[in-house]
Amino acid sequence: MMKLITDIGNWLVQSGALVTLAVFAWKYLKPVMVEKQKHAKTVQEKELLGLVNSLADNAVNSLVNAQGVTGPDKFKEATKIVGGTLADKGFDVHRETVEHAVQAAYEKSDLTPTVDPDKAPQTGVVVHD
Numbered sequence: 001m002m003k004l005i006t007d008i009g010n011w012l013v014q015s016g017a018l019v020t021l022a023v024f025a026w027k028y029l030k031p032v033m034v035e036k037q038k039h040a041k042t043v044q045e046k047e048l049l050g051l052v053n054s055l056a057d058n059a060v061n062s063l064v065n066a067q068g069v070t071g072p073d074k075f076k077e078a079t080k081i082v083g084g085t086l087a088d089k090g091f092d093v094h095r096e097t098v099e100h101a102v103q104a105a106y107e108k109s110d111l112t113p114t115v116d117p118d119k120a121p122q123t124g125v126v127v128h129d
Helices: 002-015 017-062 071-088 095-108
Strands: none
Touching: 002 017, 017 071, 017 095, 071 095
């Protein structure tokens, strides 16, 4: 029985059938593996972006009541907080991505005045038809 298995193994190697089988399998497995890798990378990027946005929201909200600090200084401080936290955790995120997240958090926060779209601005000018 062992001799038969050895003979079959030798025949596969000598005839090139093993190499052909390996190449054939690789052509079908490689695209599947590449797609799985792309999907995993996309999921990781989405999760990282969610983390960046969450950190930005927290940083901006922590600065809402900061007295004596200008808007641009609050933006710089929030960007510094988010960037520093990400760097401490070992994440490499572009500064521009952090700034966009902080800007979006700023626009959602109490630091940005809200305007009622149903209410006309009061200008003091009376318009007659």
